[in-house]
Every structure is written in C-alpha cells, then in structure tokens.
Amino acid sequence: xxxxxVGYIGLGAMGKPMALNILKAGFPxxxxxxxxxxxxxxLTAGAEWADSPADLAxxxxxxxxxxxxxxxxxxxxxxxxxVREGVxxxxxxxxxxxxxPTGSREIYESLRALGVSALDAPVSGGExxxxxxxxxxxxxxxxxxxxxxxxxxxxxxKKITHIGGAGAGQIAKAANQIMxxxxxxxxxxxxIFAQKAGADxxxxxxxxxxxxxxxxxxxxxxxRLFAGNRTPGFKASxxxxxxxxxxxxxxxxxxSLPGTAVSAQLFNALCAMGEGDLDNSAVIRVIELLNNEALxxx
Amino acid sequence: xxxxxVGYIGLGAMGKPMALNILKAGFPxxxxxxxxxxxxxxLTAGAEWADSPADLAxxxxxxxxxxxxxxxxxxxxxxxxxVREGVxxxxxxxxxxxxxPTGSREIYESLRALGVSALDAPVSGGExxxxxxxxxxxxxxxxxxxxxxxxxxxxxxKKITHIGGAGAGQIAKAANQIMxxxxxxxxxxxxIFAQKAGADxxxxxxxxxxxxxxxxxxxxxxxRLFAGNRTPGFKASxxxxxxxxxxxxxxxxxxSLPGTAVSAQLFNALCAMGEGDLDNSAVIRVIELLNNEALxxx
Numbered sequence: 001x002x003x004x005x006v007g008y009i010g011l012g013a014m015g016k017p018m019a020l021n022i023l024k025a026g027f028p029x030x031x032x033x034x035x036x037x038x039x040x041x042x043l044t045a046g047a048e049w050a051d052s053p054a055d056l057a058x059x060x061x062x063x064x065x066x067x068x069x070x071x072x073x074x075x076x077x078x079x080x081x082x083v084r085e086g087v088x089x090x091x092x093x094x095x096x097x098x099x100x101p102t103g104s105r106e107i108y109e110s111l112r113a114l115g116v117s118a119l120d121a122p123v124s125g126g127e128x129x130x131x132x133x134x135x136x137x138x139x140x141x142x143x144x145x146x147x148x149x150x151x152x153x154x155x156x157x158k159k160i161t162h163i164g165g166a167g168a169g170q171i172a173k174a175a176n177q178i179m180x181x182x183x184x185x186x187x188x189x190x191x192i193f194a195q196k197a198g199a200d201x202x203x204x205x206x207x208x209x210x211x212x213x214x215x216x217x218x219x220x221x222x223x224r225l226f227a228g229n230r231t232p233g234f235k236a237s238x239x240x241x242x243x244x245x246x247x248x249x250x251x252x253x254x255x256s257l258p259g260t261a262v263s264a265q266l267f268n269a270l271c272a273m274g275e276g277d278l279d280n281s282a283v284i285r286v287i288e289l290l291n292n293e294a295l296x297x298x
Numbered sequence: 299x300x301x302x303x304v305g306y307i308g309l310g311a312m313g314k315p316m317a318l319n320i321l322k323a324g325f326p327x328x329x330x331x332x333x334x335x336x337x338x339x340x341l342t343a344g345a346e347w348a349d350s351p352a353d354l355a356x357x358x359x360x361x362x363x364x365x366x367x368x369x370x371x372x373x374x375x376x377x378x379x380x381v382r383e384g385v386x387x388x389x390x391x392x393x394x395x396x397x398x399p400t401g402s403r404e405i406y407e408s409l410r411a412l413g414v415s416a417l418d419a420p421v422s423g424g425e426x427x428x429x430x431x432x433x434x435x436x437x438x439x440x441x442x443x444x445x446x447x448x449x450x451x452x453x454x455x456k457k458i459t460h461i462g463g464a465g466a467g468q469i470a471k472a473a474n475q476i477m478x479x480x481x482x483x484x485x486x487x488x489x490i491f492a493q494k495a496g497a498d499x500x501x502x503x504x505x506x507x508x509x510x511x512x513x514x515x516x517x518x519x520x521x522r523l524f525a526g527n528r529t530p531g532f533k534a535s536x537x538x539x540x541x542x543x544x545x546x547x548x549x550x551x552x553x554s555l556p557g558t559a560v561s562a563q564l565f566n567a568l569c570a571m572g573e574g575d576l577d578n579s580a581v582i583r584v585i586e587l588l589n590n591e592a593l594x595x596x
Binding site: 101124125126136138140159161162163164165167168171172174175176178179180181182183185186187189190191192193194196197198199200201203204206207208210211212213214215216217218234246249250253254255256257258259260262263265266287290291 | 399422423424434436438457459460461462463465466469470472473474476477478479480481483484485487488489490491492494495496497498501502504505506508509510511512513514515516532544547548551552553554555556557558560561563564585588589
C-alpha cells in the first residue's frame, strides 16, 4: 500500500516542526501557509506547495491544520477556497489546533456530510516537543479514523490517546490547561509568599519539590525564574487563550470553576501588561505587582 | 557520648508513629499526652511517662511537640506546667506542629531568654510518611541546633532542609500547602469540567498525567476518587487550617494571593458541609455541588 499523501496547513512555531517530522517519516507532503516564507525550509526538504487549502485538499488523503484559534480553523476549513471545497469521500481531516470543543464539533458535522471524518487532535508539549516528535496528542472523533492516521501521528507524538467523540480531544486539552495554569499561579504565589514572609524561596522550592507538591512545573520553572529567564517555553498569551476556551466552554455547559476563573484573570492581567509573549511562568509578574515585591534572581 | 534523652509531647496520628520511630532508633524516650491512653503502645515499647510538659522537660535533653494548632503549642510550651518551666540552658526544643510563623518566633524568643534553642520543624508526608520514617522536614531556627538534633530527625524523616531563621520552617510548610491546595482544586475542577462537557474523565486523566500537568496529585488521587474513596490521606480540615495560616501570614505581611484565597474558601466550604474529616482531594465535593454534577465512580 502506498503511503498516505499528507497536506499540512499552518506552519507556525508548532506546525512547521510537526510537518517536518511527517515529511522525514516518509509521507508525501503538500503544505499551505498564509505567509509563504515560512514554508521555505519544508519546500527545500521536498514538500510541495499548494495555492489554497482547497487545492491542498485535492492533492491529499489526510489534511492537517494547525492555526491560532477557532475562527481561523473555521475559516481555513469552511471558508472560501477552504479545505471543504477540495475534499472527497473517505478522506480524513485532523486539526492539531487548540480551539473550542464546539468549533471542533461544527467542523466534524460539516465534513461528515461530505463523507469526510474529522478528528480534533490538540497537542501538549510545546515547541521542544514539536521539534523532537514527543508531543502528547489528545484525540476526539471516530476511533477507526484515528487508527488510519496513527502512523502519521506517530511521527509527531509519543503518547496518542483517543478520548471520545468529536470535541473530546479539545475537552482534554482544556482540562490539561486548568491544571497547568493552577500550578503556574500557585508557583508564583508561593515563591513571593515565602520571600516576602522572610524565607529564601530557593531553599523553600528545594525543600518542597519532592513531596506532596511535586510537579513538572516545580521541577523546571523556578530555576528559570531565579535565573531571570522568562522566555517561552509556552507563551502566556496562548495560556490565556486556552483558559478563555475553558471559561467559554464552562459557561456553555452551565459550569462554575472558581479556581480556574481566577487563573484566567491573572493571565489576562499579564497580557494586559503587554507581557503575553513571555513564558506562562511569567504570570509571577502579576503576583509581583500585587505584592510590590520582585522575585530575587541569581 | 550517651544518646540524647528525648521527650515527645503530642501523640496523635502523626506524633505517635514519629515518637515510636525515635524510640526504635535507640533514644531514651519520655512522653506526655493529654489523653494517657494514646501513650500505651509507647510505654509498652519502653518509653517513660511524664506527668506534665514541665516534668518531661526536666527529664529530657531535647523536647519535641506535635499538637494541633498555634494556641495549643503556645499553651504546652509557655503555659502553666509547660515546657518552659522545666528547661535548662543548652537544651533544644523542636516543634513538629504546623503553626503560624509568628507563633514559632514567639516561642523562639521566649526560650532563647532561658538559653534554650527552638527549632520549628513542620513535616510533610502524612500518616504513611510518619509511620515509615520518610517525612519531609522543613526547619527554621539556628543551623547548629539542627545539626545537634539531626540524628534524631533522621529517625523520622528522609529529607531534612534548613530553610532559615526561626519561623522559616513554617513559611516553607505554608508555601508547600499553597501548591498542594491549588492542585487539589484544579484536579477537582478539571475532572468535573471534562465530565460535564461530555468527555470521560478517566481517559482525560490518563491522557494528561504524563505531560506538562504532571504532579503527584494526578498520579495518586484521581484513581482513589474514581473508586469512591475519600478517606484520608491528609484531612481536608488540616488543609483548611494550613491555608488559614497562609492567609493570616499574608495579611500580616501585606500580601495579595488571589489563587490561594479561592482555594482557602473552597476548603472552608468543604468543612462547612461537615466533610472536614475526608481526604483533601474530597474538595471535589464542593465543585460537584457548584456544578450539580457527581463524579462518576467505577
């Protein structure tokens, strides 16, 4: 059996290395991006260029998207010259973007009417994970479609979980962000708390990181903050965007999430300060301002 | 050199197994407790009984306390027939209770006037850690005093960190509880969020626990909650008490901790419902009520 022909739309910080890994795994690849310059490395490596999402779909068996938000995905898939105009029955569509579960369900229904199976497959693991193919992928949609594209996903991720029907991948990603945001806020609050109360936050982190508070966040982020390093990693503006999806989904489903609501407001504040391009751990900047206290740096 | 004679006051769920481990390590032990029945196992094992904290202090080189709250420690140490009445210069006092940093500093100053060095040494690791001697111990006070009693602490803990001066151990413990509480609340919110939005929370936890959200909490607590098991572990009422210490310390030092403030309120709500004797992960009961949704159990 010939290898599936893959199309990849959206060659940003995540999409470009993921598309490269798919190409390296031997899948014939066609790409599209709003700004053509970002495709150069891929074209040099052997990928082909499509003039539109519809054109890309006509030349592919499986179409991936990886763009910024719900509106962008809907436009690229359902808009003029979008993916939907180029599909044929039996194709599979995979969205690696993090968008609202309702957006993913709308795409699923729209493409199903044309005999196309859509998977929402948001990822976790950041740019490093995208580059070395070690992403966590949370998948919603038809399980049999996931099995058909799993050989492609294996080129970009190391843990691929089928969560449930359309939108379930987005729900899992949103749930993931609830915990990540809570840890970032708690890390910031506990370090400023310790320092302002008179204890050395370096020693406090060292003492507590192996106990009941243990988490990946405490394992890697404090040492970067103590070194004055607030570059991403994972951008605070994306954390804020993902928390907005959580709160929008919560409202649609009549949910109350008091802790997450506060996390979302603190990340919004960081973005309001013009610091959204920093790492998500930089939410400590908001806690520093609230407490008139700057974290010590080495 | 003869082994230091140890006195241990407060033989509750934590203090009793800790005192037993000190006795097993070969230190001559005298004990005191409000209710004498809780001392029986220790007396059978070779410990001696003291009629009051003052009496216990007279017969010891190092005096430990492990009681419920700041007022109890102050009473046992500074009150009538308290430890302070029985001390002599050169002795060391070690408080394993989790109390306010200001309470620890008050005791430090009061005992220092009599030539006694006080260490605040709260622990983390729960009843299991107390039983098998694997506690994390965060120590405030004079570093040289810690070195003198370290052979005794080695019998109860595996990670012993000197954080700083008097009260610094309590600050570290409070900081630890900021992160633990945040994780408990986030775990609860993300599981109810996922379930109510239509995804299987079991699969969501499985997908996210190894990624950026990784933490000891997600490693051990969801499987207990899915099994309907909400027994402690670490009691929610103690989590609420420790968060009250955080917020009191924050107020004294003019701090603003928006995330922790919400965590404290949710644990207060759990206690208000009469559920404070459950595990701290049972804070999901509050999130369940707020969302009119019960977590699925196996």
